[in-house]
Amino acid sequence: MKPSPDLFEPASELHWPQVRAWLQADPAHLVEDRALLEELGLKTTGPNVVDFGRAALTRLEAVVEREAGARKQIEAVARANFAAQTQTHVAILDLMEARNHSDLARRLDASVQGRFGLTSAAIAIEKPGAAPFGWRLLEAGGVDSLLGDDGLAWLGPVFPGLNLFGALEDEVRSVALVRMNPHLPGEDMPRPAICAFGSPEPEGFTPDMGCELAAFIARVVERMIERWPAPGA
Template sequence: MDGSQGELFAASPLDPSEVRRFLADNPDFLKGDDGLLAELGLTVATSNVVEFAPLARVHAAHQEETKQRQMLEEVARANFAAQAQTHGAVVDLLDARNNADLARRVDEVARTRFGLAAGVIALECDGLPPAGWRGLVQGQVDLILDGPHRLARMGFAPTALGLFGDDAGEIASMAMVRMAIWEPARQGLLAFGSHDPEGFTPEMGSELVAFLARVAERTAERWPLL
């Protein structure tokens, strides 16, 4: 073969069917050429099996991607369910007939809609609070929230156990949001208690609880405190 014929032969494209036929007729060709195997990213797993390492890595990456997507979908479903329950809770609170009924509905929402141990409204006052509400002394909201400028507190707070009365022994974590009701504003709290120590943690956002607190404030203001 002269040079021109060699160049013509080298430039001719390979027919995939011929390559396939050659490999089928010579099954040991790949296994015997370590250099070619390395270039192709293949390894010989056993005496007669060629492992496609790149494909294995792709498969592993696909499995991890699927796992991450499923986790994101679960979080999205949980968020959607929480928002749906919160919207239902808002309707329940707005239907309250008086302050006592509002306190009852807060506890009912906590137990039936969110699976919690209890829900409480508390108010700093000199006399008796509205029926069903927890009475607090002046400055107690700041003490419970651990500071005069804190609007919310998530997690376990021993100073808040008294809010839950007879249910205090069941409370392992709390979500609490500051409230300001009526004019002049009176300091109060909307508090939810969970049986689960991880039910509410300091890392959690308080947006949904704060939203419910604002609804409770506006609802309570229908009935001025005498």
């Protein structure tokens, strides 16, 4: 009979095929070493029999714990999304009570502060033409300069020269800008505009975020703008 390899020789290099062959030839070294079995989470239930139940149960418990943690995280995200959607719907109902362009801008600003914890919100529209009281007036091409020629929205850190939030500009750390193109009654063509949201947190708006809720509010504002004639019309 071929002798089992001596794994304890100083010059020996351990490799799994050798270790496996050694255990097959000398199983007693494993099954009789209770301290090692305890460290491995194993126990013997009879001659040459090793019970892997404890080790398997430990692995199963770890899997269950990971799955429970992931489920809790998903549930927390779902609750946060539901709360945000609910607040958005309530904010929309408030915007629909606006009586004119200026009241619309005031309600938008108050809603995002009270319901989403943002610093401010603003409506800006391009020249030519006047802007209602409480709005910001942009030079022609100002929307494209902020969003790009084909850009519909931009989320990220605030940048110098934005000038959309008035006295609260210095408190804004990140912004969401959404393109609008309202057609005011009494004007020949739609005018490029922006619905802007400012957050006090640097990570309040980031480029990898979705902007569905901000875009939804902007679409409602865009339609509301078209309810009243343009200033001076």
